Amino acid sequence: xxxxxxxxxxxxxxxxxxxxxxxxxxxxxxxxxxxxxxxxxxxxxxxxxxxxxxxxxxxxxxxxxxxxxxxxxxxxxxxxxxxxxxxxxxxxxxxxxxxxxxxxxxxxxxxxxxxxxxxxxxxxxxxxxxxxxxxxxxxxxxxxxxxxxxxxxxxxxxxxxx
Numbered sequence: 237x238x239x240x241x242x243x244x245x246x247x248x249x250x251x252x253x254x255x256x257x258x259x260x261x262x263x264x265x266x267x268x269x270x271x272x273x274x275x276x277x278x279x280x281x282x283x284x285x286x287x288x289x290x291x292x293x294x295x296x297x298x299x300x301x302x303x304x305x306x307x308x309x310x311x312x313x314x315x316x317x318x319x320x321x322x323x324x325x326x327x328x329x330x331x332x333x334x335x336x337x338x339x340x341x342x343x344x345x346x347x348x349x350x351x352x353x354x355x356x357x358x359x360x361x362x363x364x365x366x367x368x369x370x371x372x373x374x375x376x377x378x379x380x381x382x383x384x385x386x387x388x389x390x391x392x393x394x395x396x397x398x
Contacts, residue, residue, distance in 0.1 A: 243268045245342040247350055250276030257376040263291040271299045272306045318359040324372050326361035333362045335386035343375050
């Protein structure tokens with residue numbers, strides 16, 4: 237089986253509705269997902285299941301017990317996937333970044349973002365530019381925007397637009 241063209245990694249998500257929405261988006265867009273534990277809710281949470289609908293059953297999802305376990309998985313992959321962190325702490329506009337097949341796009345916790353060790357491990361850090369005076373978008377919205385751009389860039393040449 238070939239490697240997925242993209243993966244979305246959720247670092248210790250703590251809002252079940254956002255996590256469910258992002259995983260539902262992954263299923264619909266054909267993007268694999270990585271879940272870095274611990275999550276701030278059980279996977280049986282009704283809000284999580286409702287946001288993901290029945291799409292969660294069709295999702296390619298791998299769980300990692302910790303960030304160290306996630307990094308061990310990444311180190312064992314050939315080629316090693318790039319970790320692209322979506323963060324308000326970056327200066328690089330996601331629209332100016334050249335995504336590659338196999339990239340892992342990671343979002344941090346809704347309440348706290350990603351800790352320094354995740355920032356240090358990232359191969360690239362990108363941001364969604366916002367109007368002055370605003371701190372951040374909803375994490376599921378930001379993930380969808382960046383996934384959309386990455387998928388647009390990775391669309392095979394000559395693919396007809398619907």
